[in-house]
Amino acid sequence: MFERCVSLVWCPGCRVYSGALVHIPRTRTLADALASLPADERARLRHSETKLIACIDRLDRRERQGDRRP
Numbered sequence: 325m326f327e328r329c330v331s332l333v334w335c336p337g338c339r340v341y342s343g344a345l346v347h348i349p350r351t352r353t354l355a356d357a358l359a360s361l362p363a364d365e366r367a368r369l370r371h372s373e374t375k376l377i378a379c380i381d382r383l384d385r386r387e388r389q390g391d392r393r394p
Contacts, residue, residue, distance in 0.1 A: 325350050334377065336384045341377055357383065 326347040334341040348354065357380060358366050369376045 329354070332376075332380075334380050334384070336381055339381075 327350055329346050329348050330343055331346040332341055332343050358369060361369075361379075369379055
């Protein structure tokens with residue numbers, strides 16, 4: 325059996341993202357890129373696609389620079 329999930333793919337180099345509906349096996353555990361954020365911040369990001377993309381971009385830049393703070 326499968327679950328339907330929204331997949332967002334972000335390219336920080338070209339600053340383009342795309343979304344698609346994907347089917348994921350129910351036995352697969354997905355990584356949560358926002359897991360390290362406080363619950364209130366995650367809730368805020370769920371309500372704004374623009375803020376979500378900005379946050380993902382910021383997290384990616386920090387990870388590439390070796391700073392893993394949220």
